[in-house]
Amino acid sequence: MFAAKRSRILEREDALAFWLLFPTLVLLTLFIAYPFVRGVWLSLTDATVGEAGHFIGLRNFQRIFDDSIFRTAALNTFVYTGVTTVFKLALGLWLALLLNRHFRGKSWVRAFILLPFIIPTVLSTLAWKWMFDPTFSVFNWLFWKLSIISSRINWLGDPDLAMTSISIVNIWRGVPFYAISLLAGLQTINPDLHEAAAIDGANRWHRFWYVTWPLLLPVTMVVVLFSVIQTFADFQLVYVLTGGGPANATQLFATYAYQIGIGTGLLSEGAAISLAMFPALLLVVVFQLWYIRRVENR
Amino acid sequence: MAKVLIKDLNKKYDDVHAVRNVNLEIRDREFVVLVGPSGCGKTTTLRMVAGLEDITSGEISIDGRVVNDLAPMDRDIAMVFQNYALYPHMSVQDNMAFGLKMRKFERADIERRVRQAAEILGIQALLARKPRQLSGGQRQRVALGRAIVRNPRVFLFDEPLSNLDAALRVQMRVELKRLHERLETTAIYVTHDQIEAMTLGDRVVVMKDGVVQQEGAPLTLYQRPANRFVASFIGSPAMNFVDVNISGDGLWAEAQGLRLQVPQRMRSLGGQRLTLGVRPEALRLANGADEHGFATTVDVLEPLGNEILLNFRAGGVQMVARVDPGVRVKAHESVRLALDPQRLHFFDPKTEAAI
Amino acid sequence: MIEGAKWKKWLWFYLPLGAFVLALLFPFYWMAVTTVRPDGELYRPWNHPLYSPFWTAHPTFDHIKNLLQETLFNQWMWNTMLIAAAATLISLVCGVFAGYALARLKFRYAGLLGTAIFITYLVPQTLLFIPLADIIREYRLGDTPWALILTYPTFLIPFCTWLMMGYFKTIPKELEECARIDGAARWQAMVYIIFPIAVPGILSAGIFAFTLSWNEFIYALVFLSSPEQKTVPVGVVSELIRGDVFFWGPLMAGALIGSIPVAIVYSFFVEYYVTGMTGSVKG
Numbered sequence: 035m036f037a038a039k040r041s042r043i044l045e046r047e048d049a050l051a052f053w054l055l056f057p058t059l060v061l062l063t064l065f066i067a068y069p070f071v072r073g074v075w076l077s078l079t080d081a082t083v084g085e086a087g088h089f090i091g092l093r094n095f096q097r098i099f100d101d102s103i104f105r106t107a108a109l110n111t112f113v114y115t116g117v118t119t120v121f122k123l124a125l126g127l128w129l130a131l132l133l134n135r136h137f138r139g140k141s142w143v144r145a146f147i148l149l150p151f152i153i154p155t156v157l158s159t160l161a162w163k164w165m166f167d168p169t170f171s172v173f174n175w176l177f178w179k180l181s182i183i184s185s186r187i188n189w190l191g192d193p194d195l196a197m198t199s200i201s202i203v204n205i206w207r208g209v210p211f212y213a214i215s216l217l218a219g220l221q222t223i224n225p226d227l228h229e230a231a232a233i234d235g236a237n238r239w240h241r242f243w244y245v246t247w248p249l250l251l252p253v254t255m256v257v258v259l260f261s262v263i264q265t266f267a268d269f270q271l272v273y274v275l276t277g278g279g280p281a282n283a284t285q286l287f288a289t290y291a292y293q294i295g296i297g298t299g300l301l302s303e304g305a306a307i308s309l310a311m312f313p314a315l316l317l318v319v320v321f322q323l324w325y326i327r328r329v330e331n332r
Numbered sequence: 333m334a335k336v337l338i339k340d341l342n343k344k345y346d347d348v349h350a351v352r353n354v355n356l357e358i359r360d361r362e363f364v365v366l367v368g369p370s371g372c373g374k375t376t377t378l379r380m381v382a383g384l385e386d387i388t389s390g391e392i393s394i395d396g397r398v399v400n401d402l403a404p405m406d407r408d409i410a411m412v413f414q415n416y417a418l419y420p421h422m423s424v425q426d427n428m429a430f431g432l433k434m435r436k437f438e439r440a441d442i443e444r445r446v447r448q449a450a451e452i453l454g455i456q457a458l459l460a461r462k463p464r465q466l467s468g469g470q471r472q473r474v475a476l477g478r479a480i481v482r483n484p485r486v487f488l489f490d491e492p493l494s495n496l497d498a499a500l501r502v503q504m505r506v507e508l509k510r511l512h513e514r515l516e517t518t519a520i521y522v523t524h525d526q527i528e529a530m531t532l533g534d535r536v537v538v539m540k541d542g543v544v545q546q547e548g549a550p551l552t553l554y555q556r557p558a559n560r561f562v563a564s565f566i567g568s569p570a571m572n573f574v575d576v577n578i579s580g581d582g583l584w585a586e587a588q589g590l591r592l593q594v595p596q597r598m599r600s601l602g603g604q605r606l607t608l609g610v611r612p613e614a615l616r617l618a619n620g621a622d623e624h625g626f627a628t629t630v631d632v633l634e635p636l637g638n639e640i641l642l643n644f645r646a647g648g649v650q651m652v653a654r655v656d657p658g659v660r661v662k663a664h665e666s667v668r669l670a671l672d673p674q675r676l677h678f679f680d681p682k683t684e685a686a687i
Numbered sequence: 688m689i690e691g692a693k694w695k696k697w698l699w700f701y702l703p704l705g706a707f708v709l710a711l712l713f714p715f716y717w718m719a720v721t722t723v724r725p726d727g728e729l730y731r732p733w734n735h736p737l738y739s740p741f742w743t744a745h746p747t748f749d750h751i752k753n754l755l756q757e758t759l760f761n762q763w764m765w766n767t768m769l770i771a772a773a774a775t776l777i778s779l780v781c782g783v784f785a786g787y788a789l790a791r792l793k794f795r796y797a798g799l800l801g802t803a804i805f806i807t808y809l810v811p812q813t814l815l816f817i818p819l820a821d822i823i824r825e826y827r828l829g830d831t832p833w834a835l836i837l838t839y840p841t842f843l844i845p846f847c848t849w850l851m852m853g854y855f856k857t858i859p860k861e862l863e864e865c866a867r868i869d870g871a872a873r874w875q876a877m878v879y880i881i882f883p884i885a886v887p888g889i890l891s892a893g894i895f896a897f898t899l900s901w902n903e904f905i906y907a908l909v910f911l912s913s914p915e916q917k918t919v920p921v922g923v924v925s926e927l928i929r930g931d932v933f934f935w936g937p938l939m940a941g942a943l944i945g946s947i948p949v950a951i952v953y954s955f956f957v958e959y960y961v962t963g964m965t966g967s968v969k970g
Contacts, residue, residue: 382864382868383867383868384864384867384868403867403872404864404867404868405867405868405869405870405871405872407868409868410868410869411864411865411868413861413864413865414861415859415861417859417861417862417864417865419862419865419866419880419884420884421883421884430866430869430870430871430879431868431869431870431871432870434866434869434870434871434875435870478865478869482869482870488868
């Protein structure tokens, strides 16, 4: 018995695809595409909270480029991203290599070390803030007991030290992500390759450099891509630890945009600061995507 | 039970012309096998009949009704896949009942049909199990059961036995044939294995590069191949080919070290250059009485137990002969081989068509 | 693995591993100890002779009581749970559908849309928060959970889509084809056959999305103003600090208890979480 040829719109692949993608496209258009466009528009006006503002071209950008705090924030962001990424990659890789062996309690260790990444950032950062408190810091106590220091270290209040302290927290938080992701990558590498290399006469370092590292590169690049974007746009760590201080020494793009846009209500300038992130981000993303394509096609 | 008519069927993927002007008429209750090497278009053709691929041009009709635009579920067909495609999260019973549930059959009806199909295939004991608990052969049966339960007009088979080990394959071939005789449903079967084609098909269709090379009863394809490809594809080990010159009087086919008498019907081809084909099984060790034959040296012997394959050179090419297991021959020995001129095949060297 | 002498193993393996574990977990220990440490002990300077950082002789539940009874912490927990659950649900539905469409269906703009969704994942919240704040206010969603329930999916959906895409690609196509021949419409094959098989992938995506929701801060900070509406991260940071005075006891209690829901979900589904995280990186 032939079924009646009912009009089955959803049988057509493109119709079904459209409806399946519809909610996603609506949400992403409303809350990403539209705000982005509006943000660009906002940055080209002189709007503040309460006042709609008029078109003023690129004057906001001119103003912020003349702003020394903005320049500090820009420099901070780049250096912060660069330095922490290097450390996270190195330490994460080391940890991944350590975890790649078999030992008792391995699954427990693996589960526990992800905690810094799982627990809401703000909450664990508060613990760090407490540990860094100049008067009550447990690190100060430790170094004092080990006779490394005799007077206190002002971890977050010293303009020269603050950025380093923040970087430490960032690295602490990011290492597990790198480690577990790289571990997964390591586990896809055929162990036969290592044995063949060992038989061929390669020592540990050679085996790593010539066998492990090239095969790990695709995963590494993806992990670095995500991490760089997150770090570059970071807000929570600085907000909780120093609020941008002392004396704007630890400002990043995001925190300065918040301070100007929401704090002082200069929406258009805040938008401009936020958007200043975009070119650098775009470059990083394009470069990494190109690199990933190249590595995949090799 | 239904007729399937395939008219001028074409399928193009971007610039690949996978199926070219295929015309096929499959009669009611017929078991037709599409056979050919990978990429010949047989699976694509099957999938177009199933409705899983769009048709570029041409027409497919089942029981007189054009089904080009019908969704697979409306064509009243059932398909058995190479990888069985059993739903892993459902029991065997639910796997078999799925199609009927989708078509809103009555529960009692579903149970009855599933039970019947399970009995036919001998899998009643497996109904509660999940696919991952079954062996390859058992999964195959469940896949068959799932198809039978629907009582479709046409069965489609996409290389269903390819994933089974050799012994099981032989056993399932027999069972499939028995099943077909019992159910009498029209079937289209795709395989790359010419043995399956020969043993299962009422009619066999050989395809290459998207084109139908020949269709007919298995024995017809074997005895009267339409071209060199079909001749080489059907039969294992494959037919031996050698380029020969026909003597001016049309009586002899000659190649390096070879001189064979041309059969009666071919004697008008004097002076031409042709391709000669002879099947390994048409060759035998000459005894004194044989007048049609040639001498050669055996290179390699392959004793298979039920027969011996002799590898040798003749007419400038490598050839194979199948001889009785009792024959006493040694490697590198000189022998004389004989054949029946009626079992010689001739092909046009350019068009490769049989003459 | 080529093994060396026992002491070498200790030096090159156990020691570094131990150091990592210690460094990564110490702050949580510190959080816990501070939570139960009485105020008198808490506010001893680091060079005080009686500074005993690693344990306390007189544990107390005062801080926890303070937190739960004197502040709006319970309300924040409820808010955050609700928002995270709702946002995760929306994102899963969208992500599973979108992932299926991109992985299984052939249509003209598939590649383009896939790339577009990927790109939105790379637009950080700190780039959009100012214009979004405006928009949220315009739609009258400000200071309501909806401001977050509708905006969190913007960074959750791309991730879920991507993860599900990779997962769907591992399911053989024949299953849907067979279902469609058996009598299922395309959408029925998707819902009755593919989705049940994809449950592990859906779980992974859901759990990862849940923890990401809890972690979000800037949208919650900017879009919510009344103390009753706040989420745990925002509430703990903004409401438990009066002026310049940090009440570290309740603060750490808040941080600790606020971490518990995510930690619990994570602990039950570690494998799924790891799969979710690494799936997005490998895919």
